[in-house]
Amino acid sequence: MEDAIAVRDLVVDRGGRRVLHGLSAVVPRGAVTGLLGPSGSGKTTLMRAVVGVQVVTAGTVTVLGRPAGSPELRHRVGYLTQAPSVYADLTVRENARYFAALHGRGRADADRAVADVGLARAAGQLVGTLSGGQRSRASLACALVAEPELVVLDEPTVGQDPVLRADLWAQFHAMAARGTTLLVSSHVMDEAARCDRLLLIREGRLIADDSPAAVRAAAGVDDLDEAFLRLIRAHQADQEDPS
Amino acid sequence: MSPRILAATTGRILRQLRHDRRTLALLAVVPSALLTLVYFMYVDQPTPPGQTSTFDRVALIMLGFFPFVIMFLVTSIAMLRERTTGTLERLLTTPLGKLDLLFGYGLAFGAAAAVQAAIASAVAYWVFGLDTAGDGLLVLLIAALNAVLAVALGLFCSAFARTEFQAVQFMPVVVVPQLLLCGLFVPRGEMAGWLQAVSDVLPLSYAVEALQEVGANAEPTGTMWRDLAVVAGSALLALVLAAATLRRRSG
Numbered sequence: 001m002e003d004a005i006a007v008r009d010l011v012v013d014r015g016g017r018r019v020l021h022g023l024s025a026v027v028p029r030g031a032v033t034g035l036l037g038p039s040g041s042g043k044t045t046l047m048r049a050v051v052g053v054q055v056v057t058a059g060t061v062t063v064l065g066r067p068a069g070s071p072e073l074r075h076r077v078g079y080l081t082q083a084p085s086v087y088a089d090l091t092v093r094e095n096a097r098y099f100a101a102l103h104g105r106g107r108a109d110a111d112r113a114v115a116d117v118g119l120a121r122a123a124g125q126l127v128g129t130l131s132g133g134q135r136s137r138a139s140l141a142c143a144l145v146a147e148p149e150l151v152v153l154d155e156p157t158v159g160q161d162p163v164l165r166a167d168l169w170a171q172f173h174a175m176a177a178r179g180t181t182l183l184v185s186s187h188v189m190d191e192a193a194r195c196d197r198l199l200l201i202r203e204g205r206l207i208a209d210d211s212p213a214a215v216r217a218a219a220g221v222d223d224l225d226e227a228f229l230r231l232i233r234a235h236q237a238d239q240e241d242p243s
Numbered sequence: 244m245s246p247r248i249l250a251a252t253t254g255r256i257l258r259q260l261r262h263d264r265r266t267l268a269l270l271a272v273v274p275s276a277l278l279t280l281v282y283f284m285y286v287d288q289p290t291p292p293g294q295t296s297t298f299d300r301v302a303l304i305m306l307g308f309f310p311f312v313i314m315f316l317v318t319s320i321a322m323l324r325e326r327t328t329g330t331l332e333r334l335l336t337t338p339l340g341k342l343d344l345l346f347g348y349g350l351a352f353g354a355a356a357a358v359q360a361a362i363a364s365a366v367a368y369w370v371f372g373l374d375t376a377g378d379g380l381l382v383l384l385i386a387a388l389n390a391v392l393a394v395a396l397g398l399f400c401s402a403f404a405r406t407e408f409q410a411v412q413f414m415p416v417v418v419v420p421q422l423l424l425c426g427l428f429v430p431r432g433e434m435a436g437w438l439q440a441v442s443d444v445l446p447l448s449y450a451v452e453a454l455q456e457v458g459a460n461a462e463p464t465g466t467m468w469r470d471l472a473v474v475a476g477s478a479l480l481a482l483v484l485a486a487a488t489l490r491r492r493s494g
Contacts (some may be wrong), residue, residue: 014494051336055492069491074338085329089259101251102337126262142333 002065004029004150004181005050010059012045012204019045020204022059027183027197032176034195035185036228042204043185044082047152050183051079064150075103078148082155084139088128092119092138095127096145103146113145114138116171118164133159140168150181157191169194189225200228207235244342252339252347256321260355266317270355274309274363278302282371295458299374302367303458304427306382307450309363310356310390312418318352318397319410326401335491344489345482349394356390357383377457381467385457388474389450395481402488421447426455446477 005027012020019042027033035043048054049061052069061068064076086095096110114123117137122130127138140156157165169191172182176196184195192198193212200208200215208215208231212224219227260267281302290296325331334344360383367373375382396417404410424434424442431442431452442448453470457463 053332053336053492055494071338074336077336079333079336081329081333083329085333087255087259087330088328089262090255091262094255094258098251098255099337102248102334102339104247104338 002029003027004064005183006060006062007046007049008060008062010046010049010061011057012042012049012054013057014045018204020049023201023204023206024059025199025206025209027181027199029181030176030179031196032172032182032184032194033197033199034192035183035199035201036189036192037185037187037201039187041201043187043201044154045204046201047079047154047183047185051077051152075146076149078143078146078151080140080143080151080153080156082158084127084132084135086127086135086139086142089126091124091126092130092141093123095138096141099142100145105146109147110145113141116144117141118167133161133164136160137164137168144175148180151175151183153182153184155185155187157186157188165191189228192224192228200231202232202235205235207231244340244346245338248339248343249347249350252343253350256347256351257354260351270313270359271362273313274305274359275366277309278305278363278367278371281305296374298371299458301427302371302373303375303382303454304425304451306360306364306367307386307389307454308422308425308427308447310360310386311393311447311450312414312422313359313393314352314356314390315393315397315400315418316411316414318348318394319401319404319413320407321348321352322398322401323404323407323410331489332493335489341486341489342482345395345398345485348398349391349478349482352394353387353391356393357387360386360390375458376461377459377463381457381463382454385450385453385471385474388471388478389447392446392450392474392478392481395478395485398485399481399488402485421445424448425451427451446474449473449477 003026007023007025010020010023023046035046037043045054049056050063050068052073063073066073092114093110096114097107100106100110114120117140119134119137119141122134127135130138136159143151143153157168160168172184176182195212197211198208198215199206216222216224216227219230221227221230282298285298285301288297364379364382368379400413400417401410404413424438424445425447431439431448434442449470453467456467
């Protein structure tokens with residue numbers, strides 16, 4: 001089966017600076033792919049290109065067989081922005097119901113999405129009165145409410161307590177088991193181990209595209225943090241000495 | 244555009260408004276409070292026989308002007324918030340059409356403005372004895388349409404503001420010249436030719452003329468309907484321009 005996302009030679013400039021330097025990568029269907037890299041490495045820009053809201057300078061992004069941003073994809077792709085993008089002056093339930101309605105989904109779907117992110121008890125609360133972690137889960141509920149085929153999540157677990165983080169990752173894997181494709185960014189390396197596949201980017205270039213086990217094997221260490229460090233150093237050495 | 248998404252968006256905006264009790268109270272009370280000021284400003288001014296009293300002349304125009312200025316400001320800020328909180332970017336990745344969003348704002352804030360104008364008109368007619376030759380319901384219609392125009396202009400202008408400070412500055416730029424040149428302070432016919440020409444391309448001038456027609460004539464006049472058509476056309480044009488400034492992709 002073709003890949004859920006195919007990025008080819010993607011170049012993106014933002015604010016007069018080149019953010020992605022001809023990046024190519026694929027994301028397989030029905031799996032959780034982690035997009036790892038330090039802050040400022042281009043993770044958000046790549047995700048924006050995938051959901052079709054980023055102006056690209058060159059290259060192609062194909063999503064579920066169509067050019068990224070095609071109107072027919074808007075029903076099939078869910079996007080969680082890094083900063084929670086929900087209405088602070090609506091309740092959690094009202095937010096979920098609105099985003100459900102945009103996709104032709106009903107109240108039951110909205111209530112289920114709210115319960116799935118552990119906010120059932122806060123459903124009647126205004127988003128503006130929630131804690132940061134709760135607010136980002138409210139935003140997550142709105143991204144998942146229409147059960148999209150592809151879910152693009154920009155740092156969904158920031159600010160969540162360890163128990164909730166484990167719950168959310170279990171939920172991501174349950175979704176993948178049902179056939180959903182997930183692209184999840186993080187800058188926390190301990191989350192990398194939870195992914196089926198990893199894309200490591202640094203300064204707008206792809207450094208690794210493999211399973212966690214293969215990344216460990218390639219670097220010759222067990223610790224993913226250390227493995228990434230070695231890969232980055234090897235990458236830098238390659239660039240300095242192309243011979 | 245989809246009726247289902249438009250309805251959901253209109254409902255969402257009204258729900259946001261409902262949760263903001265203070266804004267609702269201000270929307271309901273401020274125009275009537277300002278009309279009270281206008282009433283006491285002119286209460287002791289003598290009216291020459293056979294002429295409209297100054298209060299009647301000014302209050303009638305204010306009934307159209309208050310929703311215009313208030314809805315322009317409210318919409319500019321609301322749309323700017325959609326941009327800065329990221330909800331706009333997210334909405335544009337969903338099946339929502341640009342016109343669903345823009346018409347949603349027009350309908351929701353237009354309805355709020357109609358209620359606001361109804362309260363202000365009730366106060367003007369029944370408390371302060373405003374006297375118009377024509378039907379008060381026409382005054383309401385003009386006020387509501389004027390509010391929709393203001394919403395459309397606010398949606399368009401918010402595209403050029405990056406911050407709240409900038410958005411608020413558009414109020415004096417867009418609203419004040421229209422108030423100065425609409426014929427309230429100096430009749431349009433007595434202005435210098437070039438000022439008249441400017442006044443002729445400002446939509447508020449037509450709303451004010453329509454209100455004056457209702458004030459002076461028992462039956463709706465052709466001029467009034469033409470003026471209303473100009474106001475509605477301007478609102479539609481501003482909405483289309485606002486849609487053109489909404490880009491799904493940004494840098």
